[in-house]
Amino acid sequence: MKIARVWIALPAVLMFALVPVAALQWAGAFITLTLLLSAGYSYRARAGISVTRVPLLLSCFRHQSEQIEIRITNRTLLPIAHVSLSEPTGNLTAEGRTAHVVSLPARGSVVMRYSIRGTHRGTYRTGPLRMKASDPLGIFPWEIQAGGETAVSVYPALFACTLPRARGLPAGNLASSNPLYADPTRYRGLRDYIRGDDIRHISWKATARTGSLKTVEHLPALFLPVIVILNMRSDDYAQRGRYAAVERCLECAAAILRHAADRKQRFAFVLSARLDGRQVDLAFPSGSGHEHMVLMLRAMAGAEIAPGRMQPAAVLSAMGPVSPGSRVCYVGPALEQDQLLRLNSAVQPHSDFELFFASEKRHMPAVVLPLPFRRIPEHGAFDFA
Numbered sequence: 001m002k003i004a005r006v007w008i009a010l011p012a013v014l015m016f017a018l019v020p021v022a023a024l025q026w027a028g029a030f031i032t033l034t035l036l037l038s039a040g041y042s043y044r045a046r047a048g049i050s051v052t053r054v055p056l057l058l059s060c061f062r063h064q065s066e067q068i069e070i071r072i073t074n075r076t077l078l079p080i081a082h083v084s085l086s087e088p089t090g091n092l093t094a095e096g097r098t099a100h101v102v103s104l105p106a107r108g109s110v111v112m113r114y115s116i117r118g119t120h121r122g123t124y125r126t127g128p129l130r131m132k133a134s135d136p137l138g139i140f141p142w143e144i145q146a147g148g149e150t151a152v153s154v155y156p157a158l159f160a161c162t163l164p165r166a167r168g169l170p171a172g173n174l175a176s177s178n179p180l181y182a183d184p185t186r187y188r189g190l191r192d193y194i195r196g197d198d199i200r201h202i203s204w205k206a207t208a209r210t211g212s213l214k215t216v217e218h219l220p221a222l223f224l225p226v227i228v229i230l231n232m233r234s235d236d237y238a239q240r241g242r243y244a245a246v247e248r249c250l251e252c253a254a255a256i257l258r259h260a261a262d263r264k265q266r267f268a269f270v271l272s273a274r275l276d277g278r279q280v281d282l283a284f285p286s287g288s289g290h291e292h293m294v295l296m297l298r299a300m301a302g303a304e305i306a307p308g309r310m311q312p313a314a315v316l317s318a319m320g321p322v323s324p325g326s327r328v329c330y331v332g333p334a335l336e337q338d339q340l341l342r343l344n345s346a347v348q349p350h351s352d353f354e355l356f357f358a359s360e361k362r363h364m365p366a367v368v369l370p371l372p373f374r375r376i377p378e379h380g381a382f383d384f385a
Contacts, residue, residue: 035139041078042140048076049104051129051147058150059298062121062157065095068150070112070129074104084132085112092116092124092152118154121247123302125149153301156247161255161382224327225267225286226260227319228253229343231332232273232303233310237358238333242305245333245358248376250300252356253331255382261293269296270319274306281311283318310335312342324350331356331376344371356384 050073060066070087074080080103087098096114104110116126127149134141192212207214230253237245253269260267268286275282284296310332322328328347334357335343347353355373374384 034137038135038137038139041135042142044076045074045078045080045133045135046142046144048074048078049080049131049144049146050075051131053127053129053147053150056148056150057153058116059153059155059294059301060116060118061155062118065115065117066152067113067115068126070147071109072102072104072112072129072131073109074106077106079106080104080133081136082133086130087112087114087127088130089116089126090124091120091122092118092126092154116152118152121154121156121250121301124152124154126152153298155297155301156250156254158258159251159255159381161252161259161384163256163259163384224260224263224265225323225325226256226265227268227270227286227322227326227328228256229270229315229319229328229330229332230272230300231310231330231335232271232305233332234305234307235309236333236335237305244378246305248378249331249333249356249358250303252376252382253329254297254300256329256331256356257293257296258290261288261290264288267293268319269299270315271296271299271303272306272310272315273303275299275303279306279308281314281318283320310339312339312346316343316346322347322351326351328353329356330354333358340371 051070052073053068053070055068058066058068072083072085083102083104085100085102087094089098094114094116098114100112102110112129118124127147128145129147130143130145132141132143192214194215230249232246232249234242257267257269266286266288269284271280271282271284273280273282282299284299326347328343328351330343330353340355344353353371355371356376357373358376376382
């Protein structure tokens with residue numbers, strides 16, 4: 001009981017106990033009983049409030065809206081009038097009302113819904129719900145925070161990506177125009193024998209039926225596993241426009257991973273950044289499907305720029321052996337020549353090493369080296385055709 005209530009209750013108790021006047025004793029008893037009932041009402045109402053929220057973990061892409069639902073339940077037989085609700089959303093943009101005044105009937109509940117939208121990549125939290133109410137006379141107001149928090153991961157914006165493919169591993173599911181990647185499990189048709197055709201591809205049944213040599217043609221298809229290396233080291237980026245360049249590199253890496261996932265190719269991811277307060281060179285093992293990509297997007301959401309330069313030795317150690325026929329994509333700022341040489345030596349000659357540079361005005365050593373490189377556009381989709 002607060003001091004102000006004590007100064008009201010104490011004279012009332014003394015009046016009831018010491019003053020030998022019936023009217024004053026009745027007044028003291030009435031005031032004391034009112035204060036006791038109001039205090040008990042507030043205590044019971046506060047203890048009987050239950051708050052649940054859905055979901056506790058939320059993921060969305062940048063500029064995408066997702067809904068949060070909060071249910072407030074009164075588990076007591078006492079109605080609670082004029083409950084003030086407010087939900088802090090931090091740096092997230094709230095769509096809808098996050099502050100209400102409601103009444104909770106006995107054994108009843110109300111639902112509060114609103115949508116959040118992340119305008120910037122990152123990890124955020126909403127909540128807990130703040131509630132203010134009092135007893136019917138307003139003598140004993142109370143305030144609680146309940147319902148926990150919702151952890152929100154805002155992924156980078158996901159754009160379409162167009163990447164030309166020239167070579168890879170045979171017997172995949174990507175259509176190719178190169179007959180060297182003919183898949184013996186995918187029948188295409190028959191044609192007349194041409195000198196130099198592999199004798200193993202001759203259809204002897206068709207030859208016997210037609211009286212001339214016939215060669216079986218198969219659909220050419222290839223398999224192209226992808227490894228994406230994302231550099232988020234501050235010393236490798238130009239100081240001016242660093243934030244915009246890093247965010248665009250994140251979007252480019254996410255677009256390449258999506259490109260591989262859409263085409264049912266296996267892909268791996270290596271992140272050189274600061275994650276959970278630690279500087280890491282984190283490697284995600286090779287996998288396929290959009291579910292596998294979600295793990296990488298969640299890491300991108302929480303990644304921050306790390307100090308220093310990217311160390312090729314640490315990246316290669318985290319990445320492990322590169323399987324032949326892989327497409328290794330470096331995404332980030334222009335690197336020094338020694339960094340490129342070390343990365344290239346670990347990839348070549350059995351795999352392709354491609355460079356995707358942020359659009360910043362600085363010298364690109366890759367021009368000197370015989371490596372394919374592309375500039376990351378500053379806006380829109382990633383068309384590298």
